[in-house]
Amino acid sequence: LPRPPPAAAGSCAVGPCGxxxxxxxxxxxxxxxxxxxxxxxxxxxxNLDHRKLKTPQAKLFTVPSEALAIAVATEWDSQKDTIxxxxxxxxxxxxxxxxxxxxxxxxxxxxxxxxxxxTDTVCYRVEEPPALxxxxxxxxxxxxxxxxxRYNVTIGSSTSIxxxxxxxxxxxxxxxxxxxxxxxxxxxxxxxxxxxKSLILSMSLIDRHITVEKAVLxxxxxxxxxxxRWGNVEWAHDYDLCELRARTAAGTLFxxxxxxxxxxKHKLLQD
Amino acid sequence: MxxxxxxxxxxxxxxxxxxxxxxxxxxxxxxxxHVLAAFRAHRVTSEKxxxxxxxxxxxxxxxLCLLRSVxxxxxxxxxxxxxxxxxxxxxxxxxxxxxxxQPGGKG
Numbered sequence: 001l002p003r004p005p006p007a008a009a010g011s012c013a014v015g016p017c018g019x020x021x022x023x024x025x026x027x028x029x030x031x032x033x034x035x036x037x038x039x040x041x042x043x044x045x046x047n048l049d050h051r052k053l054k055t056p057q058a059k060l061f062t063v064p065s066e067a068l069a070i071a072v073a074t075e076w077d078s079q080k081d082t083i084x085x086x087x088x089x090x091x092x093x094x095x096x097x098x099x100x101x102x103x104x105x106x107x108x109x110x111x112x113x114x115x116x117x118x119t120d121t122v123c124y125r126v127e128e129p130p131a132l133x134x135x136x137x138x139x140x141x142x143x144x145x146x147x148x149x150r151y152n153v154t155i156g157s158s159t160s161i162x163x164x165x166x167x168x169x170x171x172x173x174x175x176x177x178x179x180x181x182x183x184x185x186x187x188x189x190x191x192x193x194x195x196x197k198s199l200i201l202s203m204s205l206i207d208r209h210i211t212v213e214k215a216v217l218x219x220x221x222x223x224x225x226x227x228x229r230w231g232n233v234e235w236a237h238d239y240d241l242c243e244l245r246a247r248t249a250a251g252t253l254f255x256x257x258x259x260x261x262x263x264x265k266h267k268l269l270q271d
Numbered sequence: 272m273x274x275x276x277x278x279x280x281x282x283x284x285x286x287x288x289x290x291x292x293x294x295x296x297x298x299x300x301x302x303x304x305h306v307l308a309a310f311r312a313h314r315v316t317s318e319k320x321x322x323x324x325x326x327x328x329x330x331x332x333x334x335l336c337l338l339r340s341v342x343x344x345x346x347x348x349x350x351x352x353x354x355x356x357x358x359x360x361x362x363x364x365x366x367x368x369x370x371x372x373q374p375g376g377k378g
Binding site for chain 1: 325343
Protein backbone atom coordinates (compact mmCIF):
# COMPACT_ATOMS: atom_id res chain seq x y z
CA LEU A 1 0.00 0.00 0.00
CA PRO A 2 1.41 3.44 -0.77
CA ARG A 3 2.46 5.26 2.37
CA PRO A 4 1.10 8.80 2.94
CA PRO A 5 3.76 11.53 2.83
CA PRO A 6 5.36 12.51 6.16
CA ALA A 7 3.97 15.54 7.95
CA ALA A 8 6.63 18.09 7.01
CA ALA A 9 7.26 16.94 3.44
CA GLY A 10 8.60 19.41 0.89
CA SER A 11 7.42 19.95 -2.63
CA CYS A 12 7.11 16.36 -3.89
CA ALA A 13 5.05 13.65 -2.21
CA VAL A 14 7.02 10.63 -1.04
CA GLY A 15 5.20 7.42 -1.83
CA PRO A 16 7.25 4.22 -2.12
CA CYS A 17 4.93 1.33 -3.01
CA GLY A 18 5.01 -2.32 -2.05
CA UNK A 19 6.87 -1.83 1.22
CA UNK A 20 6.47 -4.15 4.13
CA UNK A 21 4.70 -2.96 7.26
CA UNK A 22 7.70 -2.71 9.62
CA UNK A 23 10.36 -1.52 7.22
CA UNK A 24 11.31 2.10 7.88
CA UNK A 25 10.22 4.58 5.19
CA UNK A 26 12.84 5.37 2.61
CA UNK A 27 14.48 8.59 3.77
CA UNK A 28 14.59 11.53 1.42
CA UNK A 29 18.08 12.59 0.61
CA UNK A 30 19.01 16.23 0.72
CA UNK A 31 18.22 17.34 -2.81
CA UNK A 32 19.24 20.98 -2.56
CA UNK A 33 22.49 22.83 -2.07
CA UNK A 34 21.46 26.27 -0.88
CA UNK A 35 18.64 27.49 1.28
CA UNK A 36 17.68 31.14 1.04
CA UNK A 37 14.86 33.46 1.93
CA UNK A 38 12.97 35.84 -0.28
CA UNK A 39 10.15 38.24 0.35
CA UNK A 40 6.96 37.67 -1.61
CA UNK A 41 3.51 39.22 -1.56
CA UNK A 42 2.13 37.24 1.37
CA UNK A 43 5.29 37.28 3.44
CA UNK A 44 8.63 35.54 3.49
CA UNK A 45 9.29 32.43 1.40
CA UNK A 46 11.93 29.72 1.57
CA ASN A 47 13.90 28.75 -1.52
CA LEU A 48 15.61 25.39 -1.79
CA ASP A 49 18.06 26.11 -4.61
CA HIS A 50 15.71 27.71 -7.15
CA ARG A 51 12.57 25.89 -6.01
CA LYS A 52 10.10 27.46 -3.65
CA LEU A 53 9.17 25.43 -0.60
CA LYS A 54 5.57 24.27 -0.44
CA THR A 55 3.39 22.83 2.32
CA PRO A 56 2.16 19.20 2.28
CA GLN A 57 -1.08 20.47 0.73
CA ALA A 58 0.96 22.12 -2.03
CA LYS A 59 0.33 25.68 -0.90
CA LEU A 60 3.17 28.17 -1.13
CA PHE A 61 5.11 28.25 2.13
CA THR A 62 4.82 31.83 3.38
CA VAL A 63 5.49 33.11 6.88
CA PRO A 64 4.71 36.56 8.25
CA SER A 65 7.93 37.05 10.20
CA GLU A 66 11.45 37.30 8.81
CA ALA A 67 13.02 35.84 11.94
CA LEU A 68 10.73 32.82 11.64
CA ALA A 69 11.67 32.40 7.98
CA ILE A 70 15.35 32.50 8.91
CA ALA A 71 14.82 29.88 11.62
CA VAL A 72 12.96 27.60 9.18
CA ALA A 73 15.69 28.09 6.58
CA THR A 74 18.26 27.13 9.22
CA GLU A 75 16.30 23.93 9.93
CA TRP A 76 16.41 22.99 6.24
CA ASP A 77 20.04 23.98 5.95
CA SER A 78 21.10 21.90 8.94
CA GLN A 79 19.89 18.66 7.34
CA LYS A 80 22.98 16.70 6.35
CA ASP A 81 22.63 13.70 3.98
CA THR A 82 19.01 12.83 4.64
CA ILE A 83 16.10 15.03 5.58
CA UNK A 84 14.92 14.22 9.07
CA UNK A 85 11.46 15.68 9.30
CA UNK A 86 11.08 14.73 12.93
CA UNK A 87 13.71 17.32 13.85
CA UNK A 88 12.11 20.15 11.88
CA UNK A 89 9.60 21.37 14.40
CA UNK A 90 9.27 24.95 13.20
CA UNK A 91 8.66 23.78 9.64
CA UNK A 92 5.96 21.43 10.91
CA UNK A 93 4.30 24.20 12.89
CA UNK A 94 4.29 26.54 9.90
CA UNK A 95 2.82 23.80 7.72
CA UNK A 96 0.08 23.21 10.28
CA UNK A 97 -0.70 26.91 10.45
CA UNK A 98 -0.80 27.25 6.66
CA UNK A 99 -2.76 24.09 5.87
CA UNK A 100 -4.89 23.83 9.02
CA UNK A 101 -5.37 20.10 8.37
CA UNK A 102 -7.79 19.65 11.28
CA UNK A 103 -9.80 22.55 9.83
CA UNK A 104 -10.50 24.21 13.11
CA UNK A 105 -11.43 27.84 13.39
CA UNK A 106 -10.25 30.26 16.08
CA UNK A 107 -13.12 29.49 18.47
CA UNK A 108 -12.56 25.76 18.25
CA UNK A 109 -8.84 26.14 18.89
CA UNK A 110 -9.45 28.32 21.93
CA UNK A 111 -12.05 25.90 23.23
CA UNK A 112 -9.64 22.97 22.83
CA UNK A 113 -6.93 24.93 24.64
CA UNK A 114 -9.08 26.02 27.59
CA UNK A 115 -10.55 22.53 27.90
CA UNK A 116 -7.11 21.39 29.00
CA UNK A 117 -7.51 23.42 32.16
CA UNK A 118 -9.90 20.82 33.56
CA THR A 119 -7.15 18.21 33.42
CA ASP A 120 -4.21 20.51 33.93
CA THR A 121 -1.12 18.69 35.16
CA VAL A 122 -0.22 21.20 37.84
CA CYS A 123 -3.69 20.95 39.34
CA TYR A 124 -3.64 17.19 39.70
CA ARG A 125 -1.96 16.27 42.97
CA VAL A 126 -1.12 12.96 44.56
CA GLU A 127 -1.46 12.11 48.21
CA GLU A 128 1.30 9.56 48.34
CA PRO A 129 4.24 9.06 48.29
CA PRO A 130 4.57 12.03 50.66
CA ALA A 131 7.87 13.10 49.11
CA LEU A 132 6.20 13.48 45.72
CA UNK A 133 3.20 15.28 47.22
CA UNK A 134 5.60 17.68 48.92
CA UNK A 135 7.55 18.20 45.70
CA UNK A 136 4.36 18.96 43.79
CA UNK A 137 3.32 21.45 46.45
CA UNK A 138 6.68 23.22 46.42
CA UNK A 139 7.11 23.31 42.66
CA UNK A 140 3.58 23.67 41.34
CA UNK A 141 1.90 25.90 43.93
CA UNK A 142 3.98 28.96 42.94
CA UNK A 143 3.03 28.58 39.27
CA UNK A 144 -0.67 28.21 40.06
CA UNK A 145 -0.44 31.22 42.38
CA UNK A 146 1.27 33.22 39.66
CA UNK A 147 -1.45 32.34 37.14
CA UNK A 148 -4.21 33.20 39.60
CA UNK A 149 -2.61 36.57 40.30
CA ARG A 150 -1.69 37.39 36.71
CA TYR A 151 -5.13 36.59 35.28
CA ASN A 152 -7.14 37.43 38.39
CA VAL A 153 -8.84 34.02 38.50
CA THR A 154 -9.39 31.11 40.85
CA ILE A 155 -7.91 27.79 39.87
CA GLY A 156 -6.86 25.76 42.87
CA SER A 157 -5.70 22.15 42.84
CA SER A 158 -7.19 18.81 43.73
CA THR A 159 -6.20 15.32 44.86
CA SER A 160 -9.45 13.73 43.67
CA ILE A 161 -9.67 11.70 40.49
CA UNK A 162 -12.14 14.19 39.05
CA UNK A 163 -9.63 16.98 39.18
CA UNK A 164 -10.07 20.61 40.16
CA UNK A 165 -13.36 22.39 39.88
CA UNK A 166 -12.65 25.30 37.55
CA UNK A 167 -15.23 28.09 37.83
CA UNK A 168 -16.81 29.28 34.59
CA UNK A 169 -15.48 32.80 35.11
CA UNK A 170 -11.92 31.44 35.06
CA UNK A 171 -12.55 29.73 31.74
CA UNK A 172 -14.13 32.91 30.37
CA UNK A 173 -11.06 34.91 31.32
CA UNK A 174 -8.74 32.54 29.54
CA UNK A 175 -11.00 32.39 26.50
CA UNK A 176 -11.00 36.15 26.12
CA UNK A 177 -7.26 36.33 26.77
CA UNK A 178 -6.50 33.74 24.10
CA UNK A 179 -8.82 35.52 21.67
CA UNK A 180 -6.30 38.36 21.57
CA UNK A 181 -3.81 36.11 19.74
CA UNK A 182 -3.94 35.62 15.98
CA UNK A 183 -4.63 32.29 14.31
CA UNK A 184 -0.99 31.33 13.82
CA UNK A 185 -0.05 32.07 17.41
CA UNK A 186 -3.08 30.07 18.58
CA UNK A 187 -1.93 27.02 16.64
CA UNK A 188 1.38 27.37 18.45
CA UNK A 189 -0.27 27.82 21.85
CA UNK A 190 -2.48 24.76 21.36
CA UNK A 191 0.61 22.81 20.34
CA UNK A 192 2.50 23.78 23.49
CA UNK A 193 -0.47 22.90 25.68
CA UNK A 194 -0.69 19.47 24.06
CA UNK A 195 3.01 18.87 24.65
CA UNK A 196 3.17 20.09 28.25
CA LYS A 197 -0.29 18.76 29.13
CA SER A 198 -0.94 21.97 31.01
CA LEU A 199 -2.58 25.27 30.15
CA ILE A 200 -1.07 26.99 33.17
CA LEU A 201 2.50 25.99 32.35
CA SER A 202 1.97 27.04 28.73
CA MET A 203 0.68 30.50 29.68
CA SER A 204 3.49 30.82 32.17
CA LEU A 205 5.93 30.08 29.36
CA ILE A 206 4.30 32.39 26.83
CA ASP A 207 4.24 35.22 29.37
CA ARG A 208 7.97 34.63 29.85
CA HIS A 209 7.56 33.85 33.52
CA ILE A 210 9.56 30.60 33.22
CA THR A 211 12.03 29.21 30.69
CA VAL A 212 11.40 26.23 28.41
CA GLU A 213 13.68 24.00 30.47
CA LYS A 214 11.81 24.91 33.64
CA ALA A 215 8.39 24.39 32.02
CA VAL A 216 9.42 20.96 30.78
CA LEU A 217 10.81 20.08 34.19
CA UNK A 218 7.57 21.07 35.89
CA UNK A 219 5.55 19.16 33.31
CA UNK A 220 7.60 16.03 33.93
CA UNK A 221 7.83 16.49 37.69
CA UNK A 222 6.67 13.03 38.63
CA UNK A 223 8.95 11.43 36.03
CA UNK A 224 11.90 13.38 37.36
CA UNK A 225 11.03 12.26 40.87
CA UNK A 226 10.89 8.60 39.80
CA UNK A 227 14.13 8.99 37.82
CA UNK A 228 15.87 10.35 40.88
CA ARG A 229 14.50 7.45 42.89
CA TRP A 230 14.99 4.54 40.49
CA GLY A 231 17.56 5.75 37.99
CA ASN A 232 17.69 7.24 34.54
CA VAL A 233 17.26 5.26 31.31
CA GLU A 234 19.00 7.26 28.61
CA TRP A 235 17.29 5.76 25.59
CA ALA A 236 13.84 6.45 27.04
CA HIS A 237 14.00 9.31 29.55
CA ASP A 238 16.58 11.49 27.88
CA TYR A 239 15.08 10.81 24.48
CA ASP A 240 11.65 11.95 25.66
CA LEU A 241 13.14 14.89 27.53
CA CYS A 242 15.04 16.20 24.51
CA GLU A 243 12.06 15.70 22.24
CA LEU A 244 9.72 17.50 24.62
CA ARG A 245 12.18 20.35 25.08
CA ALA A 246 12.64 20.69 21.32
CA ARG A 247 8.92 20.74 20.60
CA THR A 248 8.09 23.11 23.45
CA ALA A 249 10.92 25.47 22.51
CA ALA A 250 9.77 25.43 18.88
CA GLY A 251 6.18 26.13 19.92
CA THR A 252 7.17 29.01 22.19
CA LEU A 253 9.43 30.60 19.61
CA PHE A 254 6.69 30.17 17.01
CA UNK A 255 4.10 31.91 19.20
CA UNK A 256 6.41 34.82 20.03
CA UNK A 257 7.56 35.33 16.45
CA UNK A 258 3.99 35.19 15.14
CA UNK A 259 2.57 37.64 17.63
CA UNK A 260 5.25 40.30 17.86
CA UNK A 261 5.70 43.43 15.86
CA UNK A 262 9.03 45.02 16.42
CA UNK A 263 9.75 48.63 15.71
CA UNK A 264 13.14 50.18 16.18
CA LYS A 265 13.08 53.72 17.49
CA HIS A 266 16.32 55.54 17.07
CA LYS A 267 16.97 58.28 19.57
CA LEU A 268 19.27 60.99 18.43
CA LEU A 269 22.27 61.43 20.66
CA GLN A 270 22.36 64.96 21.91
CA ASP A 271 25.77 66.44 22.56
CA MET B 272 10.25 37.54 33.92
CA UNK B 273 12.28 34.35 34.09
CA UNK B 274 15.84 34.45 35.34
CA UNK B 275 17.89 34.19 32.17
CA UNK B 276 21.51 34.76 33.07
CA UNK B 277 23.98 36.87 31.14
CA UNK B 278 23.07 37.79 27.53
CA UNK B 279 26.69 37.37 26.44
CA UNK B 280 26.71 33.76 27.58
CA UNK B 281 23.49 33.11 25.68
CA UNK B 282 24.87 34.74 22.56
CA UNK B 283 28.05 32.68 22.60
CA UNK B 284 26.18 29.42 23.18
CA UNK B 285 23.71 30.31 20.42
CA UNK B 286 26.47 31.06 17.93
CA UNK B 287 28.15 27.80 18.85
CA UNK B 288 24.93 25.87 18.21
CA UNK B 289 24.50 27.62 14.86
CA UNK B 290 28.03 26.61 13.97
CA UNK B 291 27.17 22.97 14.70
CA UNK B 292 23.98 23.21 12.68
CA UNK B 293 25.32 25.05 9.65
CA UNK B 294 28.67 23.52 8.87
CA UNK B 295 31.54 25.22 7.14
CA UNK B 296 30.28 28.64 6.05
CA UNK B 297 28.26 29.31 9.18
CA UNK B 298 29.27 32.95 9.34
CA UNK B 299 27.43 33.73 6.12
CA UNK B 300 24.25 31.97 7.16
CA UNK B 301 21.23 34.25 7.58
CA UNK B 302 20.63 32.97 11.12
CA UNK B 303 24.13 33.91 12.28
CA UNK B 304 23.89 37.40 10.84
CA HIS B 305 20.37 37.93 12.16
CA VAL B 306 21.27 36.87 15.70
CA LEU B 307 24.33 39.12 15.81
CA ALA B 308 22.42 42.06 14.34
CA ALA B 309 19.55 41.61 16.80
CA PHE B 310 21.87 41.49 19.80
CA ARG B 311 23.78 44.54 18.63
CA ALA B 312 20.62 46.51 17.91
CA HIS B 313 19.25 45.95 21.40
CA ARG B 314 22.45 46.58 23.25
CA VAL B 315 22.25 50.33 23.49
CA THR B 316 19.27 51.55 25.40
CA SER B 317 18.71 54.35 27.81
CA GLU B 318 16.38 52.37 30.04
CA LYS B 319 17.68 50.23 32.88
CA UNK B 320 15.10 47.45 32.49
CA UNK B 321 14.41 47.42 28.80
CA UNK B 322 11.42 45.23 28.05
CA UNK B 323 12.36 44.71 24.42
CA UNK B 324 15.84 43.67 25.48
CA UNK B 325 14.44 41.09 27.90
CA UNK B 326 12.00 39.82 25.29
CA UNK B 327 14.81 39.39 22.80
CA UNK B 328 16.96 37.63 25.37
CA UNK B 329 14.10 35.27 26.19
CA UNK B 330 13.69 34.52 22.48
CA UNK B 331 17.42 33.87 22.21
CA UNK B 332 17.35 31.51 25.19
CA UNK B 333 14.36 29.69 23.70
CA UNK B 334 16.04 29.33 20.31
CA LEU B 335 19.19 28.09 22.02
CA CYS B 336 17.12 25.48 23.86
CA LEU B 337 15.53 24.45 20.55
CA LEU B 338 18.83 24.03 18.71
CA ARG B 339 20.47 22.23 21.60
CA SER B 340 17.57 19.84 22.22
CA VAL B 341 17.21 19.02 18.52
CA UNK B 342 20.91 18.21 18.35
CA UNK B 343 20.79 16.03 21.47
CA UNK B 344 17.58 14.35 20.35
CA UNK B 345 19.08 13.51 16.99
CA UNK B 346 22.19 12.09 18.65
CA UNK B 347 20.06 9.87 20.89
CA UNK B 348 17.94 8.84 17.91
CA UNK B 349 21.04 7.89 15.94
CA UNK B 350 22.40 5.87 18.80
CA UNK B 351 19.33 4.10 20.10
CA UNK B 352 16.59 4.10 17.51
CA UNK B 353 15.93 0.78 15.80
CA UNK B 354 16.82 0.34 12.18
CA UNK B 355 13.70 -1.65 11.36
CA UNK B 356 13.46 -5.01 9.71
CA UNK B 357 15.91 -6.29 7.19
CA UNK B 358 14.82 -6.48 3.60
CA UNK B 359 14.26 -9.94 2.03
CA UNK B 360 17.58 -9.56 0.20
CA UNK B 361 19.45 -8.97 3.47
CA UNK B 362 17.73 -11.86 5.20
CA UNK B 363 18.66 -14.20 2.39
CA UNK B 364 22.19 -12.86 2.51
CA UNK B 365 22.47 -13.81 6.21
CA UNK B 366 22.53 -17.49 5.29
CA UNK B 367 24.38 -17.01 2.06
CA UNK B 368 21.46 -17.20 -0.36
CA UNK B 369 20.44 -14.82 -3.08
CA UNK B 370 16.86 -14.19 -4.11
CA UNK B 371 15.94 -15.50 -7.57
CA UNK B 372 15.65 -12.92 -10.30
CA GLN B 373 12.30 -13.21 -12.03
CA PRO B 374 12.17 -10.89 -15.02
CA GLY B 375 8.36 -10.91 -15.23
CA GLY B 376 7.80 -10.38 -11.51
CA LYS B 377 6.28 -12.85 -9.06
CA GLY B 378 3.33 -15.05 -9.96
